[in-house]
Amino acid sequence: MLPAAVRGIVPANHMLQAHSPLWHYLWVAPNVLLLLLVAILWRRGVFRSQPTFLWYAIGTAVVELVDYATDISPAVSSESWWLIFKIGAIIEGLLKFILIGAIFGQLVSDYSSIAALGRFLIRAAGVTLILAGALIAALAPQDSLFAFVKNAHLMQQSVFLVVTGILLFIFWFAGYFRLKFPRLDFWIALGLTLSACVHLATWGIAVNAGLPDDKRTMLDFINMGTFQVCVVLWFYYLLAPHRVSTKPVPIPKEELAVWNRELERLLQR
Amino acid sequence: MTIAILLVVAAVVCLVFVYLAVSRSRQLDGERSLAGIQPIDIDAFRNLVDPREVDYLRRSLPPPEFRRVQRKRLLAAAAYVRTAKQNAEFLVQVGQAAQASASVDTAVAARHMVDQALRLQRNAFLALLRIRAASLWPHEGVPATPVLDTYDRLTGSAMLLGRLQNPAAPMRITS
Numbered sequence: 001m002l003p004a005a006v007r008g009i010v011p012a013n014h015m016l017q018a019h020s021p022l023w024h025y026l027w028v029a030p031n032v033l034l035l036l037l038v039a040i041l042w043r044r045g046v047f048r049s050q051p052t053f054l055w056y057a058i059g060t061a062v063v064e065l066v067d068y069a070t071d072i073s074p075a076v077s078s079e080s081w082w083l084i085f086k087i088g089a090i091i092e093g094l095l096k097f098i099l100i101g102a103i104f105g106q107l108v109s110d111y112s113s114i115a116a117l118g119r120f121l122i123r124a125a126g127v128t129l130i131l132a133g134a135l136i137a138a139l140a141p142q143d144s145l146f147a148f149v150k151n152a153h154l155m156q157q158s159v160f161l162v163v164t165g166i167l168l169f170i171f172w173f174a175g176y177f178r179l180k181f182p183r184l185d186f187w188i189a190l191g192l193t194l195s196a197c198v199h200l201a202t203w204g205i206a207v208n209a210g211l212p213d214d215k216r217t218m219l220d221f222i223n224m225g226t227f228q229v230c231v232v233l234w235f236y237y238l239l240a241p242h243r244v245s246t247k248p249v250p251i252p253k254e255e256l257a258v259w260n261r262e263l264e265r266l267l268q269r
Numbered sequence: 270m271t272i273a274i275l276l277v278v279a280a281v282v283c284l285v286f287v288y289l290a291v292s293r294s295r296q297l298d299g300e301r302s303l304a305g306i307q308p309i310d311i312d313a314f315r316n317l318v319d320p321r322e323v324d325y326l327r328r329s330l331p332p333p334e335f336r337r338v339q340r341k342r343l344l345a346a347a348a349y350v351r352t353a354k355q356n357a358e359f360l361v362q363v364g365q366a367a368q369a370s371a372s373v374d375t376a377v378a379a380r381h382m383v384d385q386a387l388r389l390q391r392n393a394f395l396a397l398l399r400i401r402a403a404s405l406w407p408h409e410g411v412p413a414t415p416v417l418d419t420y421d422r423l424t425g426s427a428m429l430l431g432r433l434q435n436p437a438a439p440m441r442i443t444s
Contacts, residue, residue: 110380110383110384111383111384111387112384113384113385113387113388113391114387114388114390114391117391117394136272136276139272140272157276161276164279164280164283167283167287168283168286168287171286171287171290171291172286172290174290174294175290175293175294176390176394177358177361177387177390177391178294178358178361178362178365178390179361179365179387180294180362180365190287190291193283193284193287194284197280197281197283197284197287198280200276200279200280200283201276201277201280201281203276204272204273204275204276204277204280205273205276205277207272207273208270208271208272208273208276209270209273210270
């Protein structure tokens with residue numbers, strides 16, 4: 001269809017409208033791909049290192065496909081669709097928080113020395129972000145949208161604010177303590193962060209900028225396109241073979257000598 | 270509209286931060302052996318955190334002078350704590366890489382060392398917060414004793430791992 005648009009057979013902006021072929025593709029394909037990824041991970045047994053991701057992927061894909069099916073079904077009214085959307089968003093949000101909690105748990109679980117501090121800090125960050133989300137939602141301007149639509153938008157804005165903030169905290173925490181993510185967790189967290197940041201920006205615009213409907217559809221395309229990118233990223237990095245180095249990295253001898261002197265000095269006391 | 274702009278800016282800043290954090294950690298992986306260990310003058314550090322020294326200075330100096338001196342001591346202690354933290358960061362990276370070792374002894378020693386290094390980093394994080402707070406009204410001692418204690422234990426863990434990885438390296442532990 002894209003070449004057709006270039007040749008002028010269909011209007012150039014046709015693809016960026018609701019219910020265009022691109023719109024259908026972007027809503028359905030990433031979720032089908034996500035279910036395919038789940039099946040492959042399951043067959044390969046890769047899920048054992050992060051089983052929560054499978055539940056997140058299945059839940060998200062099913063919720064999105066239900067949203068899609070009810071959107072194109074003439075039997076579902078607009079108000080019912082937004083109710084279904086909100087229920088789906090709550091399920092998706094919960095699964096996301098469970099997955100993020102599992103990723104952070106794996107990051108610190110082997111190290112009792114920082115596990116308690118990490119749990120305390122992530123809870124503090126979570127509470128702060130929830131309060132910030134509530135405050136920002138309260139400051140949202142009034143517009144012509146129906147209340148049930150506006151509520152759904154506000155809920156998404158708040159959820160993505162909290163998700164983005166917590167993921168940012170996890171990356172900061174890992175960087176500060178020089179902790180290395182398990183390989184799968186790293187790519188899962190990176191995909192989630194990319195998706196959360198873009199969704200935070202788009203829902204922020206949708207809620208606060210007072211855009212007309214056609215412009216708001218563009219935000220849907222950005223969200224769906226970003227999710228497609230994340231799924232492809234997960235597909236590649238969770239399935240591509242990687243080298244596992246079993247060769248130990250020795251402490252260099254010169255540095256060993258420095259530590260030797262330090263220890264000697266300590267023991268002399 | 271202002272909130273929309275703020276949220277977009279926040280999202281972009283988050284993306285940039287994560288990109289920088291990821292690229293920095295990969296760069297540090299590559300430069301791990303170049304950064305190395307910075308030696309710490311343990312005696313001077315002990316002296317700085319010794320509460321008897323603080324008591325002596327408090328008795329000997331007039332209050333404004335004591336606060337001035339103590340503020341400088343806090344700054345010096347912060348520098349020591351930061352160096353100890355950098356050493357611990359280095360050992361976390363070395364230890365995490367060594368955990369993949371085929372030798373069970375090396376992997377266990379590496380894991381123990383990483384835990385000790387993280388404990389030191391945690392203590393350093395808290396000590397730096399306390400030092401910053403104490404600098405505002407410097408009338409107490411230098412709150413960095415836990416850093417010194419964990420540095421002591423970490424040194425032992427690093428030596429054990431070093432010995433497992435470099436059996437031929439000279440060990441000159443004074444009897």
